[in-house]
């Protein structure tokens with residue numbers, strides 16, 4: 538099974554089952570929850586930055 542990493546929390550997400558997805562600079566990102574999608578959409582540059590380290594759920 539192919540999984541991708543939710544850029545907000547760092548969880549592995551199956552794109553077929555992801556709750557949300559978002560395009561940013563030509564790349565598609567998938568999220569485990571609406572909360573992660575909303576955080577990403579509010580500030581995509583933060584979550585795609587090399588300096589950002591996912592802290593996990595919660």
Ligand SMILES: [Zn+2]
Nearest residue numbers: 543546569573
């Ligand atoms: Zn998440």
